[in-house]
Amino acid sequence: MPDHVTFSRNVFLPITNVCRNRCGYCGFRRDPSHPEANLMAIDEVQQILEGGARFGCTEALFTFGEMPEEHPAFKDRINELGYSSVIDYLIELCEIAIGFGLLPHSNPGVLSFSDLKRLRPVNASMGLMLETTAILPAHEGSPGKIPSERIRTISDSGRLKIPFTTGLLIGIGESMEDRIESLTVVRDLHLRYGHIQEVIIQPFSPKPDTAMADSPEPSDQEIADTVTTARRILPDEITIQVPPNLTGFSDLIRCGASDLGGISPYTIDWINPEAKWPRIAELESELGRIGIRLKERLPIYPQYVLNRWYDSGLADLIERYSDEEGFRNGD
Numbered sequence: 001m002p003d004h005v006t007f008s009r010n011v012f013l014p015i016t017n018v019c020r021n022r023c024g025y026c027g028f029r030r031d032p033s034h035p036e037a038n039l040m041a042i043d044e045v046q047q048i049l050e051g052g053a054r055f056g057c058t059e060a061l062f063t064f065g066e067m068p069e070e071h072p073a074f075k076d077r078i079n080e081l082g083y084s085s086v087i088d089y090l091i092e093l094c095e096i097a098i099g100f101g102l103l104p105h106s107n108p109g110v111l112s113f114s115d116l117k118r119l120r121p122v123n124a125s126m127g128l129m130l131e132t133t134a135i136l137p138a139h140e141g142s143p144g145k146i147p148s149e150r151i152r153t154i155s156d157s158g159r160l161k162i163p164f165t166t167g168l169l170i171g172i173g174e175s176m177e178d179r180i181e182s183l184t185v186v187r188d189l190h191l192r193y194g195h196i197q198e199v200i201i202q203p204f205s206p207k208p209d210t211a212m213a214d215s216p217e218p219s220d221q222e223i224a225d226t227v228t229t230a231r232r233i234l235p236d237e238i239t240i241q242v243p244p245n246l247t248g249f250s251d252l253i254r255c256g257a258s259d260l261g262g263i264s265p266y267t268i269d270w271i272n273p274e275a276k277w278p279r280i281a282e283l284e285s286e287l288g289r290i291g292i293r294l295k296e297r298l299p300i301y302p303q304y305v306l307n308r309w310y311d312s313g314l315a316d317l318i319e320r321y322s323d324e325e326g327f328r329n330g331d
C-alpha cells in the first residue's frame with residue numbers, strides 16, 4: 001500500500017462538444033447543428049478560471065471534441081471569432097489561464113507534431129487517452145480512434161518532452177489481452193521517451209441515447225484486475241490513476257493505483273456529469289481510515305517539476321506552487 005495518494009485541484013473547461021468522431025459510448029459529442037452544440041466564449045472561460053483561482057485550483061483542464069473544424073459550420077464559427085483554427089483559440093485560452101495563475105493541461109485529441117509543438121510552451125502537461133490498441137465496433141466512424149494515430153500523437157509528445165497523461169477505457173468491447181497489449185505499447189513509448197507521467201484506468205459508463213446505452217459496465221473485479229496488470233507492466237515511475245467519481249477507489253489503491261486525478265471544487269465532470277466529484281475533505285478522511293495521506297500535486301508530476309520539463313513561460317507559476325519534492329506546496 002502506498003503511504004500517500006495524489007490528486008490535482010482543477011477546473012474543467014469543455015471548450016467544445018463538437019467532434020469529428022462518433023464513438024458508440026459518447027454522451028458528450030454534438031453535431032454543430034444540435035441545439036446543445038457549444039463553443040465556450042472567452043468571457044465564460046475567464047469566469048471559470050477566476051472561480052478556480054479563488055478556490056485554490058492550480059490546473060485548467062481544457063477538453064474538446066476532436067478536430068471540430070472538419071465540420072464546415074464549426075470552421076465558420078471559429079473563423080468568425082477571428083481564429084484560423086481551434087488550436088489557435090486554445091493557445092489564447094491557455095495564455096489567459098496562465099494569467100489567472102492556473103496551469104493548463106489540454107486534451108484536444110489527435111494532433112500534428114507542429115500543433116503539439118505550438119501547445120507545449122503554454123501547457124504544463126497534456127493528455128490523450130490511448131483507450132485501446134484494438135479495432136472495435138465502438139470506434140466505427142471515429143477516424144481519431146485509429147490506434148496508430150493515437151500512438152503517433154503520444155510518441156510525438158515524447159519527442160517534444162511533454163509530460164503526458166494517457167489511459168485505457170475499460171469495457172468498450174476489448175479483451176484483457178487487448179489491455180495487456182495497450183499497456184505494453186504505453187510502457188515501450190515511455191521507455192523510449194520518458195514522458196508518461198500517469199496512466200488512467202477509466203471504466204466505461206453507459207450514457208442514455210448512445211449506441212452503447214444498454215452495454216454492461218465493466219465489473220469491479222475487471223477493473224481491479226486491470227489495475228493489477230497495469231502495475232505489473234508499467235515502470236514504477238508511471239502513476240496509475242483511477243477516477244474517484246467512477247470507481248470504488250479504496251480497493252483499487254490496494255491493487256496499485258495511487259492517484260485520483262483532477263478533482264474540482266468548482267466545476268462538474270462534463271464527460272460524466274451524472275457522477276459528482278467527492279469532496280476533498282471526504283476523500284482525506286476515507287483514505288485516512290486505511291492509513292493513507294492525500295497529497296496535492298500539480299498537473300505536471302513531481303519528477304518533471306524537479307527535472308524542469310517545462311517552458312520558461314510556466315516557470316514562475318510552477319516554481320511558486322511546488323515544494324522541494326515537486327508536489328503542491330502550502331502556498
Ligand code: SF4
Pocket residue numbers: 019020021022023026027028029064065066142144
Ligand atoms: S472523440 Fe471523444 S468527444 Fe468525440 S465522439 Fe469520441 S468520446 Fe466523444
